[in-house]
Amino acid sequence: MFTQKERSFSMEKDKLTRSLSARHIQMIALGGTIGVGLFMGASSTIRWTGPSVMVAYAVAGFFLYLIMRALGEMLYIDPSTGSFANYANDYIHPVAGYLTAWSNIFQFIVVGISEVIAVGEYMNFWWPHLPSIIPGIVVILFLMLANLASVKAFGELEFWFSLIKVGTIIFMILIGLGVILFGFGNHGQAIGIANLWKNGGFFTGGVKGFFFALSIVVASYQGIELIGMAAGEAKNPQKTIIEAVQSTIGRILIFYIGAIFIIVSIYPWNQLETIGSPFVQTFSKIGITFAAGLINFVVLTAALSGCNSGIFSASRMIYTLALNGKMSKKFLKLTRHGVPFYPVVAISGGVLIGLILNYLLPLITDQAENVFVFVYSSSILPGMVPWIVILLSEIKFRKQHQEEMIDHPFKMPLSPYSNYLSLLFLAFVLFFMLINPETRVSLIIGFVFLCYMSIHYFVRERKLKK
Numbered sequence: 059m060f061t062q063k064e065r066s067f068s069m070e071k072d073k074l075t076r077s078l079s080a081r082h083i084q085m086i087a088l089g090g091t092i093g094v095g096l097f098m099g100a101s102s103t104i105r106w107t108g109p110s111v112m113v114a115y116a117v118a119g120f121f122l123y124l125i126m127r128a129l130g131e132m133l134y135i136d137p138s139t140g141s142f143a144n145y146a147n148d149y150i151h152p153v154a155g156y157l158t159a160w161s162n163i164f165q166f167i168v169v170g171i172s173e174v175i176a177v178g179e180y181m182n183f184w185w186p187h188l189p190s191i192i193p194g195i196v197v198i199l200f201l202m203l204a205n206l207a208s209v210k211a212f213g214e215l216e217f218w219f220s221l222i223k224v225g226t227i228i229f230m231i232l233i234g235l236g237v238i239l240f241g242f243g244n245h246g247q248a249i250g251i252a253n254l255w256k257n258g259g260f261f262t263g264g265v266k267g268f269f270f271a272l273s274i275v276v277a278s279y280q281g282i283e284l285i286g287m288a289a290g291e292a293k294n295p296q297k298t299i300i301e302a303v304q305s306t307i308g309r310i311l312i313f314y315i316g317a318i319f320i321i322v323s324i325y326p327w328n329q330l331e332t333i334g335s336p337f338v339q340t341f342s343k344i345g346i347t348f349a350a351g352l353i354n355f356v357v358l359t360a361a362l363s364g365c366n367s368g369i370f371s372a373s374r375m376i377y378t379l380a381l382n383g384k385m386s387k388k389f390l391k392l393t394r395h396g397v398p399f400y401p402v403v404a405i406s407g408g409v410l411i412g413l414i415l416n417y418l419l420p421l422i423t424d425q426a427e428n429v430f431v432f433v434y435s436s437s438i439l440p441g442m443v444p445w446i447v448i449l450l451s452e453i454k455f456r457k458q459h460q461e462e463m464i465d466h467p468f469k470m471p472l473s474p475y476s477n478y479l480s481l482l483f484l485a486f487v488l489f490f491m492l493i494n495p496e497t498r499v500s501l502i503i504g505f506v507f508l509c510y511m512s513i514h515y516f517v518r519e520r521k522l523k524k
Contacts, residue, residue: 112315
């Protein structure tokens with residue numbers, strides 16, 4: 059296990075570069091969080107709870123803000139690559155750091171696989187006879203080379219991917235307000251916001267439906283902790299981290315709640331499943347006839363963004379494991395631009411293998427689609443592990459850094475009580491995932507994965523001691 063001082067020395071020795079600016083960090087966090095789930099999957103959560111899904115996003119956003127403040131407090135003093143895995147290692151137990159790193163790797167490989175599969179499907183919109191595996195392979199190679207070029211190249215790519223998504227959402231919100239307030243596309247008849255309480259009321263699914271939706275809403279925020287992954291390669295990390303944490307949560311809440319407010323105001327919630335993508339329909343309503351092609355392009359960039367962020371995050375976790383002596387030291391090899399070479403290649407290779415298996419499995423079994431859905435959903439629990447360890451680590455972190463905390467400008471509010479409240483919220487979400495038949499199996503798969511990795515850790519440590 060490396061101490062904070064040893065880790066900093068090793069990073070300086072290996073010349074891990076700090077090339078990411080504040081705009082890069084903010085867009086990386088936005089890009090990791092605002093994905094195809096919002097553009098194509100908004101109908102699912104609305105189906106469970108109706109317009110009150112906006113409240114679910116607000117509640118989840120509040121607790122995610124507390125989690126990011128806890129992370130920001132620690133990053134301000136120790137802005138290391140693989141931050142929350144290192145904090146778990148140092149302030150909880152080495153097995154916690156090991157589980158955090160592997161949970162992040164597992165989560166982003168699975169997400170990366172799903173994103174490149176989606177790329178193939180999106181390309182069929184323009185080229186229906188193109189084999190879906192070909193665009194997936196091209197995307198993996200392109201993103202691998204971009205990540206290997208330099209961390210700045212990754213940051214620029216993610217910045218523009220995220221900017222396209224954010225620009226589309228803002229444009230849709232403005233168009234939607236025009237429809238609601240002035241009747242654009244509706245013969246000048248303002249639609250108003252009566253759909254928020256019509257058709258069964260605001261909480262259409264009752265308390266149970268609201269909490270079922272809340273678990274999926276929380277999952278949609280996964281990836282926001284990428285701020286912590288990028289901190290080790292950020293310019294002026296203290297200033298950058300404060301700006302990124304303060305602005306990102308507010309922007310995400312505006313984009314999510316704003317977009318869903320427009321959707322459920324314009325369309326009755328119980329008709330959304332029959333109209334296809336609500337984004338496409340909103341643009342079509344005011345006469346943008348190429349809306350389907352526009353949204354297809356945007357979700358394509360969203361998929362590229364998700365895979366790009368996944369390669370970056372998971373590769374830095376492999377680097378962190380090697381730095382802490384839990385993987386071969388060859389994974390510490392950096393390119394002349396300061397990028398971990400073998401971790402980037404390994405994660406890209408893992409995504410490629412998953413893409414090929416997804417292409418071949420339907421030829422072998424009729425259950426291939428169900429298997430993939432379960433595996434993809436199983437990343438939800440491992441995706442929560444970084445949040446849990448951030449909240450637990452901050453409590454001990456503060457006790458061990460009492461001198462630095464005296465003049466600390468970015469403390470976690472009301473710690474440790476806010477930590478315990480946030481942990482209780484996450485436990486609450488997991489409970490409703492367990493009792494929901496649609497999420498129970500994926501939760502169990504994620505639990506089995508964490509148990510297996512825990513056993514693997516202790517068996518490995520016992521062999522090393524012998």
